Every structure is written in structure tokens, then in C-alpha cells.
Amino acid sequence: MATEFAADRPIRWGILATGHIAESFATDLALADGNELTAVGSRSRESASEFAERFGAARSHASYAALAEDPDVDVIYVATPHSRHLEDVMACFEAGKAVLCEKAVALNAADAGTLVDEARRRGLFFAEAMWMRTNPNIRRAAGLAADGALGEIGQVRAELGFVAPPTTTRLWDPALGASALLDIGIYPLTFAHLVLGEPTAIAAAGVRSDLGIDVNGGATLTYASGAVASIAWTQVAQSDNRASIAGDLGIVEIPGRFHHPTEVHHIHDGRTDTIREPVTGRGYAHEIAEVAACLRAGATESSLLPLDETVSIMAQIDEILNQIGVDER
CATH class of the missing domain: 3.40.50.720 (NAD(P)-binding Rossmann-like Domain)
Known part of the structure; x- marks a missing residue:
């Protein structure tokens, strides 16, 4: 206990x-x-x-x-x-x-x-x-969306990627659970869930390596509210690594690399407020x-770090990898 x-x-x-x-x-x-x-x-x-x-x-x-x-x-x-x-x-x-x-x-x-x-x-x-999830600037961004400061949320966008060296075996070896979605794409997928909750539908596409792991992909998620999230992930290209939350009253933009930001930008009423919450170490x-x-x-x-959401996001990962054609893990 x-x-x-x-x-x-x-x-x-x-x-x-x-x-x-x-x-x-x-x-x-x-x-x-x-x-x-x-x-x-x-x-x-x-x-x-x-x-x-x-x-x-x-x-x-x-x-x-x-x-x-x-x-x-x-x-x-x-x-x-x-x-x-x-x-x-x-x-x-x-x-x-x-x-x-x-x-x-x-x-x-x-x-x-x-x-x-x-x-x-x-x-x-x-x-x-x-x-x-615990980064103070991510929490502020999600808070602005939850508190209505952006109005009705219509779109969320997030992408993350880099070129993975072939020597980084955990990113390339199927025996180690290699998957760009599991390692990289989980961040934009979690970000979308943090803002919009559970999707009602997912449409995904991607590219697999010769050994069958996903290395490059994207997905569009739709929600009961009418919102849409567009996410992308890759381990074979340099991404812009940015994210945004857009509503009918404003937008939050998060510069790269969005999953551990040191600031976010709240754009509303013709002006931009830069928010900088202190981050300890790397985060x-x-x-x-x-x-x-x-x-x-x-x-x-x-x-x-809610466990039920962790399991829900893993189920979304299962669905995305199934659509991409990755073998059962």
C-alpha cells in the first residue's frame, strides 16, 4: 500500500x-x-x-x-x-x-x-x-484553452521530429520496441489529448522501414466538439517542432521544440502576450x-500524469500503427 x-x-x-x-x-x-x-x-x-x-x-x-x-x-x-x-x-x-x-x-x-x-x-x-505534461509552459497553454481564453477550440496542431542516427539502436531495432510514434509521436498525440480529450475518429498514414517499424507519419483526429487535431512525427527529417491551439477568440503558439518550451505566445485582440514560466533544468x-x-x-x-489517459493514448497509438500497417506488438 x-x-x-x-x-x-x-x-x-x-x-x-x-x-x-x-x-x-x-x-x-x-x-x-x-x-x-x-x-x-x-x-x-x-x-x-x-x-x-x-x-x-x-x-x-x-x-x-x-x-x-x-x-x-x-x-x-x-x-x-x-x-x-x-x-x-x-x-x-x-x-x-x-x-x-x-x-x-x-x-x-x-x-x-x-x-x-x-x-x-x-x-x-x-x-x-x-x-x-508537467512543463509549466505547457500547463499554461492548456490552461488558456481550458479556461476559455481562446474561445471555442477549433484546431490543434503539433509536430515533432529529427533525424535519428543509425547507431541509436532503440530507434531502429524492432526487438527494442523501435517506433517513431512510440518515441516521438507520443508527444504531439498527448498534446492533442491534453487539449481536446478523447477523439471520435482517427485517420493516419505513414512510412515503415525495411524492418517494419514506423519512421515517418501523420494523423488527423476529430472530436465530438467539432475540433480537429493535426499531428506529425518523424525520425528521418528535421521538423519545425512547433505546436498551436486555435480558437475563435485567439491562438496559443508554442515554438520548437514544443514538448519542453521555455515560453508560449498568446495571440488575441490584435496583440501577442509572451508567457514565460520558469523551467528547472531540462524540465x-x-x-x-x-x-x-x-x-x-x-x-x-x-x-x-493520469493513468486512464495514459491507457487511452496507448489505444490511440495501437489504432494509428494498425492503420500504418505495423505488425502487432
């Missing part, structure tokens, strides 16, 4: 895996007051030891299982590739640990639902590490703070 933590006691984090995303997370963890890196786990003793020394962890573990069983760890950030998330998160749950799992939380909606159900059954905190610190706040309150779910 969830445990409440005293305000003067730091939340003790474990990081499972030692790749690039784990490094970024550990860097921002050091900036999040009231949180500390206690342990790291890797399948390589050398990698775990080097990571622990570099980022100031008290100890390292030569296996993921050993990290999960560490009694001094309160919550584990799972930073393995998508293909391992089901296995690794379940192992953490079995050890009684709260979990923040890197997005995408699973390979498909069924696996995502399994993890959510298991967390709820055990009364353990669980969230997908969709750090964009991961905000999701760390949200998890810590939930743990301190004894909450097992976050309103900023």
Missing part, C-alpha cells in the same frame, strides 16, 4: 538502466529539492558503478532485480527501452516499489492496462514519465516534484 513520507525526509530514488534518458533524468533529479538519488541498477556492474559515481548515488546494483529489492529505495524510475517496460515495471511492483516509467509506458494498450491494473491492485504509485525536475508530492500525500495516482 502507499506510504506517506514526512516532509523533512527526502524521497529516495532508484534509476533502473543507465542509458541517455537515465542520465538526463539523474541530472535534473539533483535539482529537485527534497529528492535524492539513492541507487542505480544495470545489467552491467561496471555501468552501474560508473553511473552511481558520476551522479552521486549511494550505491549501485549489478542487476535490475537487486535495485528493485533495495529497501532504501522509495520509488524507481524505469529507463529501459519500451520492449522491457512490462517486465521491468512488474518486477518493481512485486518488490513493493512505486514506479515512474519512461514513455511510452508499454508497447500497446493491453500491456499498459495490465500495469495500471496491477498498480491499483497493489495500491502502489504509478505514472508514465510524460514530462511534457524533468517538474515530473520528479509531482511524483514526490504524490508520494508525500500518500496518493497512488497523479492528476498531472
Whole structure:
């Protein structure tokens, strides 16, 4: 069951895996007051030891299982590739640990639902590490839409992309769950959901690699309100990486890269207001703070990182990949 933590006691984090995303997370963890890196786990003793020394962890573990069983760890950030998330998160749950799992939380909606159900059954905190949702500027943009400042929302646009080096195997190897939509497109898809909610219809198209993974695509989503969202994602081209929310009273424009902005522009009544909410580090610190706040309150779910929406978005991903012709994952 969830445990409440005293305000003067730091939340003790474990990081499972030692790749690039784990490094970024550990860097921002050091900036999040009231949180500390206690342990790291890797399948390589050398990698775990080097990571622990570099980022100031008290100890390292030569296996993921050993990290999960560490009694001094309160919550584990799972930073393995998508293909391992089901296995690794379940192992953490079995050890009684709260979990923040890197997005995408699973390979498909069924696996995502399994993890959510298991967390709820055990009364353990669980969230997908969709750090964009906790970015203060994204929250302001979504707030303007929700509060009616833009009027009736008619269109949302978001795209994200870059050229993925062939050496970045997690983006190209089907065995690691490679998918431009799972890794990149999940941001514009989540952004559309954040503003407009559940779509009533999705029309998608895309291009697959020789090995069958999606590498370039787009989708149009329609909603009961009459709004339309246009999203695009790619790992084979340089995108403008911008987003916008358009209503009949105004528009919010978010410059690239839109998923971790330092400012947004509210255009209304013939003028442009630039909004700049402070962002700590690269932005991961905000999701760390949200998890810590939930743990301190004894909450097992976050309103900023809602589990039901995580599963819903995974179902949308399933539908889009099915339309593109990607084999069942």
C-alpha cells in the first residue's frame, strides 16, 4: 500500500538502466529539492558503478532485480527501452516499489492496462514519465484553452521530429520496441489529448522501414466538439517542432521544440502576450516534484500524469500503427 513520507525526509530514488534518458533524468533529479538519488541498477556492474559515481548515488546494483529489492529505495524510475517496460515495471511492483516509467509506458494498450491494473491492485504509485505534461509552459497553454481564453477550440496542431542516427539502436531495432510514434509521436498525440480529450475518429498514414517499424507519419483526429487535431512525427527529417491551439477568440503558439518550451505566445485582440514560466533544468525536475508530492500525500495516482489517459493514448497509438500497417506488438 502507499506510504506517506514526512516532509523533512527526502524521497529516495532508484534509476533502473543507465542509458541517455537515465542520465538526463539523474541530472535534473539533483535539482529537485527534497529528492535524492539513492541507487542505480544495470545489467552491467561496471555501468552501474560508473553511473552511481558520476551522479552521486549511494550505491549501485549489478542487476535490475537487486535495485528493485533495495529497501532504501522509495520509488524507481524505469529507463529501459519500451520492449522491457512490462517486465521491468512488474518486477518493481512485486518488490513493493512505486514506479515512474519512461514513455511510452508499454508497447500497446493491453500491456499498459495490465500495469495500471496491477498498480491499483497493489495500491502502489504509478505514472508514465510524460514530462511534457508537467512543463509549466505547457500547463499554461492548456490552461488558456481550458479556461476559455481562446474561445471555442477549433484546431490543434503539433509536430515533432529529427533525424535519428543509425547507431541509436532503440530507434531502429524492432526487438527494442523501435517506433517513431512510440518515441516521438507520443508527444504531439498527448498534446492533442491534453487539449481536446478523447477523439471520435482517427485517420493516419505513414512510412515503415525495411524492418517494419514506423519512421515517418501523420494523423488527423476529430472530436465530438467539432475540433480537429493535426499531428506529425518523424525520425528521418528535421521538423519545425512547433505546436498551436486555435480558437475563435485567439491562438496559443508554442515554438520548437514544443514538448519542453521555455515560453508560449498568446495571440488575441490584435496583440501577442509572451508567457514565460520558469523551467528547472531540462524540465524533468517538474515530473520528479509531482511524483514526490504524490508520494508525500500518500496518493497512488497523479492528476498531472493520469493513468486512464495514459491507457487511452496507448489505444490511440495501437489504432494509428494498425492503420500504418505495423505488425502487432
